[in-house]
Amino acid sequence: MADEEFVVTPYEVRGPVDHDRLREKFGAERLTPEILEGIRSVAGELHPLLRRGIYYSHRDLAALLADHARGRRFFLYSGRGPSGPLHTAHLVPFDLCRWVQEKFDVPMYIQITDDEKFWFRPHLTRSETARWGWENLLDLLAVGFDPKRTHVFFDTRSIAALYPLAVDVAKKVPYSTVRAVFGFPPSQNVGLVFYTALQTVPCFYPSWVAKRAVPCLIPCGIDQDPHFRVTRDIAEGLGYPKPALLLSQMLPGLLGGRVMSTTGDGRDNALFLNDPPKEIDRKIRKAFTGGRASVEEQRRLGATPEICSVWAAWRSKFAPDEAEFTRITEGCRQGTLLCGECKGMLIERVQGFLEEHRARREKVRDYAASLIIDRPPEGAEAPFPPTGGAPASSAGPDGD
């Protein structure tokens, strides 16, 4: 085969990912200038993650924006599977969600899937994934969500709220679909086989509560698209709207490579939100760049930002100001900004961000638990104990 092959599922990223081919493989749409203009016309600007192409694909976003223009409010949903500390690339969906929440004035639902990560990770205990879930939740809320419009499903704490819809969803999802979509082997545990039903629930939850169709927008990494293909296939059969998706590329790691992975010795591949300032310094200093072999050569020929992990960090998070980002990019390309200096600037920027982030994180601690939905909404379900005696119908033709 001419192309190197790659595999992307929510549970595996293997081989050199080509994001354009991945989008086509998944059958998702390209994020066009027209759609970006639709967002800009409401928000008054575009978030750097949008204008710089990190979000690059979508499903049904044009229709969602058209509905919004007609006064039909949507809600945001994104999530995190907690198996360790967050790094800055984990914030990509949440940075965008926070911005959309503010600009479009919409509610946000965050799902912390501690059950999923327990099922997926052989060596983690349920108590460890729950504790990481709590630590991750504090980080995500510290991004700056409006606590009055932000709701959290913390799977093992929220199961009473999630389960009724998960039961409905699970009935519609055959094992063969899960096997095909996620590529699970027969040895996969039945928890993870079931799990996609739980990841679908937040897409439908606000409609279930409101007893009318409430559109859903999910900003997430394109690796999560398979879950929501399952969701979209069954949504209408259950009477819910298909969620719209806004899909981002996966970011490269600090050590080079097209997609970040913190597998194995990969802790140096990412900037973790709990890294102390000295660690940030050390990691960025050893990060892979697009620089030349010598200073002299770089001054003469310039460097290549597109392959540089330091540039990727500026691009995705640390240089939101467009003028500054252009200065960095052009300085790199023209050989006027050398890697050492560029790294020094980034170290300072990241250290400053983390200091502020940690201060915000301490503040969300007071209310984080209160955002967790822990019971089904009043009145969404039939009363219990049931009134009016036995149902008219029983199992009937296939009853026992």
Next chain:
Amino acid sequence: MADEEFVVTPYEVRGPVDHDRLREKFGAERLTPEILEGIRSVAGELHPLLRRGIYYSHRDLAALLADHARGRRFFLYSGRGPSGPLHTAHLVPFDLCRWVQEKFDVPMYIQITDDEKFWFRPHLTRSETARWGWENLLDLLAVGFDPKRTHVFFDTRSIAALYPLAVDVAKKVPYSTVRAVFGFPPSQNVGLVFYTALQTVPCFYPSWVAKRAVPCLIPCGIDQDPHFRVTRDIAEGLGYPKPALLLSQMLPGLLGGRVMSTTGDGRDNALFLNDPPKEIDRKIRKAFTGGRASVEEQRRLGATPEICSVWAAWRSKFAPDEAEFTRITEGCRQGTLLCGECKGMLIERVQGFLEEHRARREKVRDYAASLIIDRPPEGAEAPFPPTGGAPASSAGPDGD
């Protein structure tokens, strides 16, 4: 093949079931006179379901009784998947449990698996299985369990209590096991694939609460054995004792045939607890018997109780007194008790039972909901929000 083939799983009974071969196929033990004597030595007597061989197989019952003799208390667990009204054969596990509860002075856990039946029955809604669950629960409690020592898991109402252990169990159960044990096709929905984890939870729950190994005894139909084979395979790996099983034969239906089925037009195959007196009369009058072609022939040759559905009803429930049961059996065999008279006696007995049952059923209505466990036990889990910061370990070698 010389033998007619049969298949028995919790989800399918097909072909002419040979209970002895089924027991061997499943690898369960024969219920020996020694074990029955062990029960009698505690209870002072044997329940008719035991002394008449309807319970005929077990797993680890001898060890459970030996533990009991040494002062180690067990608990009882049995359940019901609610998809319609109960018939008298559904009471086989619960009649025995009630008796064991009284004689051994032990707690009883009843599981109502409304989620399972919703996943299994294409045409039932979640609200219907919940309503049947409630109706069935009233019938089961009316059997006479001690409300102070009886606890109910009603799956969709109890999920917050069940889920933590179900998550632990599900991680240990590969899809391939479920496929092999239940014979599920790839089109089986992921709800039912996951479900066996929930049926395992009550086996471990009292140990989880008490933080020590509490033995479990499950009286149930042998068709449920596959679920608990899965449970027993994983129990010790999770630090819980393997549940002991007491397995009954499946009862024949009123219309003949070795195993009762109420499939299709099968409503006349069973005596439902909500049948009005006239229905009981009609059904028993048309029931299959072991009688001869003519009264004259029957008086001369006698009849065959072993193939008679009316005799099966006396045997399993309606003639608990051994002297009376012997009179009926011998009268039948010798041709002194004719089918019409025998049916008349049974009609009266069943109608009387149902009248009393319904009176008891109205009384349990007051407290039935209060027996449902709807949250995890205090202190069984680590506190939430977690204290003490992030865990020492993260996903590590395979982290993301």
